[in-house]
Amino acid sequence: MPLIIKDEYPEKLFRDDGKRLDGRDKDELRPIKMEVGVLENADGSAYLEWGNNKIYAAVYGPREVHPHHLAKPDRGILRVFYRMATFSVFERKRPAPGRREKEISMVISDCLKPVLFLELYPGTAFEVYINVLDADGGTRCACITVAALALADAGVPMRSLVTAVAVGKIDGELITDLSGIEDKAGEADLPCAITWFNEELSLLQFDGETDLEEFSKCLGLAKNAFSKIYEIQLDALKKKYIEIQEEYSRGEKK
Amino acid sequence: MMNIKRVISTIEKNYILSNLKKEERIDGRGLWQQRDWSVKSNVIASAEGSAEVSLGKTQVITGVKYDVGTPFPDLPNEGVCTFMAELLPLASPLFERGPPNEQSIELARVVDRGIRHADCVQTKKLCIKEKKAVYIIFVDIYVINYSGNLIDAGGISALTALISSQIPEGKWENEEVVWTGKYWKGDTLVNELPIVLTYGKIGDIIFLDPSLPEELVCDGRISISVTEDKITSIQKSGFATFSIEEIEMLSKKSIKFGKKIRKDLNLWQYKL
Numbered sequence: 001m002p003l004i005i006k007d008e009y010p011e012k013l014f015r016d017d018g019k020r021l022d023g024r025d026k027d028e029l030r031p032i033k034m035e036v037g038v039l040e041n042a043d044g045s046a047y048l049e050w051g052n053n054k055i056y057a058a059v060y061g062p063r064e065v066h067p068h069h070l071a072k073p074d075r076g077i078l079r080v081f082y083r084m085a086t087f088s089v090f091e092r093k094r095p096a097p098g099r100r101e102k103e104i105s106m107v108i109s110d111c112l113k114p115v116l117f118l119e120l121y122p123g124t125a126f127e128v129y130i131n132v133l134d135a136d137g138g139t140r141c142a143c144i145t146v147a148a149l150a151l152a153d154a155g156v157p158m159r160s161l162v163t164a165v166a167v168g169k170i171d172g173e174l175i176t177d178l179s180g181i182e183d184k185a186g187e188a189d190l191p192c193a194i195t196w197f198n199e200e201l202s203l204l205q206f207d208g209e210t211d212l213e214e215f216s217k218c219l220g221l222a223k224n225a226f227s228k229i230y231e232i233q234l235d236a237l238k239k240k241y242i243e244i245q246e247e248y249s250r251g252e253k254k
Numbered sequence: 255m256m257n258i259k260r261v262i263s264t265i266e267k268n269y270i271l272s273n274l275k276k277e278e279r280i281d282g283r284g285l286w287q288q289r290d291w292s293v294k295s296n297v298i299a300s301a302e303g304s305a306e307v308s309l310g311k312t313q314v315i316t317g318v319k320y321d322v323g324t325p326f327p328d329l330p331n332e333g334v335c336t337f338m339a340e341l342l343p344l345a346s347p348l349f350e351r352g353p354p355n356e357q358s359i360e361l362a363r364v365v366d367r368g369i370r371h372a373d374c375v376q377t378k379k380l381c382i383k384e385k386k387a388v389y390i391i392f393v394d395i396y397v398i399n400y401s402g403n404l405i406d407a408g409g410i411s412a413l414t415a416l417i418s419s420q421i422p423e424g425k426w427e428n429e430e431v432v433w434t435g436k437y438w439k440g441d442t443l444v445n446e447l448p449i450v451l452t453y454g455k456i457g458d459i460i461f462l463d464p465s466l467p468e469e470l471v472c473d474g475r476i477s478i479s480v481t482e483d484k485i486t487s488i489q490k491s492g493f494a495t496f497s498i499e500e501i502e503m504l505s506k507k508s509i510k511f512g513k514k515i516r517k518d519l520n521l522w523q524y525k526l
Binding site: 001005040083087088091096131133136 | 400
């Protein structure tokens with residue numbers, strides 16, 4: 001039986017004044033808030049609010065691999081578990097992980113591997129648990145961004161941070177950071193991530209239809225957005241230590 | 255970090271026990287004192303109702319979703335309310351991923367029974383058309399940080415999420431369900447407020463709201479759900495045994511503590 005209110009999309013994704021439905025300009029990001037060290041029991045953790053997305057990430061490791069046969073004798077492994085809460089989407093999601101979650105877990109893991117020195121940790125595993133509690137488009141990009149922070153918070157040696165954003169096309173216009181509605185009703189969606197140590201892309205997926213000129217314009221939009229998000233990531237990482245420093249200087253900690 | 259151990263040393267256990275004998279707790283609380291509550295509602299935009307509840311450092315987030323389905327044949331005019339709990343691995347290294355285990359099922363079931371046997375969720379109002387269409391309400395509890403006593407935190411968060419929810423009202427027209435344009439609010443869904451209280455027992459000492467180290471060393475726990483003047487469910491777990499006098503004493507205390515929590519937290523303020 002269908003739900004009482006149906007999930008419908010508007011015909012136009014731009015308002016009459018040329019802004020997007022949520023009032024943003026074409027190249028404007030949604031409000032982003034990040035915090036590290038939010039969970040006391042994990043080795044490293046981070047929390048992210050990106051528009052209506054609410055995501056927790058936690059890192060454990062290096063630790064023993066379960067099941068043992070997954071361990072590699074010459075390097076460590078990175079395991080990512082991307083999971084969505086049952087209530088994070090319009091229609092309740094079934095609690096067991098689905099095909100989409102498994103694929104995204106793998107994509108995120110592949111995206112983060114280039115920045116880690118896994119060869120230094122033979123026989124062990126780094127485990128990244130990412131839980132999306134509220135979803136509104138662009139969760140895989142948000143998850144990569146928050147997972148990189150959690151890894152850094154855990155003190156895992158990294159070549160650099162990783163930053164991700166989705167760009168795309170709606171109603172024939174190129175836009176940055178698609179919301180849930182824009183993602184579903186739009187024409188093209190291009191999530192991508194940058195590894196800052198070589199400034200190359202380590203995540204690239206594309207769904208839709210576009211010509212080559214528009215495609216390179218999209219990548220240009222992504223590049224601008226990357227630097228904005230990177231600043232917020234760095235601030236979040238530094239903030240934790242600035243707070244500790246202030247506690248010491250006030251004499252609250254010794 | 256990583257200070258959670260599966261095994262607590264004998265010396266630590268003895269320390270907790272010797273403190274309890276002096277009616278002191280390692281975190282400075284009295285035997286019958288709960289940790290501080292913090293309750294926030296409406297934290298998840300995609301959910302019909304939601305709550306983020308902290309009890310000390312234990313943190314849980316609960317969301318309410320609905321679906322429309324056919325009723326059970328033996329209850330043709332009653333909606334269904336189901337509870338699920340997930341112990342996320344990010345909440346503690348003690349939690350492993352995978353299908354629900356004993357601990358998460360116990361959490362969901364104890365919260366469920368406390369609420370089900372009280373006159374709390376108004377399942378009769380959740381019927382759209384007898385034998386054809388009823389609401390199925392899902393209350394899903396996610397543990398974000400584990401620091402002992404998930405049951406009490408889960409109970410309050412489930413109640414708050416239900417109270418803060420708004421569910422589109424449907425009516426039966428031409429053999430299908432259509433939206434009336436209005437919403438059911440928390441006061442239609444929920445009547446009584448059952449409060450669940452968990453006690454730990456080490457040796458012959460009983461105390462309210464075990465923290466994580468206490469929970470790891472205690473011999474057993476007992477969770478008692480109470481309404482304003484009645485007991486609605488009890489769950490004893492662990493290998494501790496309780497005398498009849500102790501259970502009578504705890505039941506009395508639970509009704510008293512339940513009244514206080516209901517007053518202090520004033521959960522009806524979260525109704526939309």
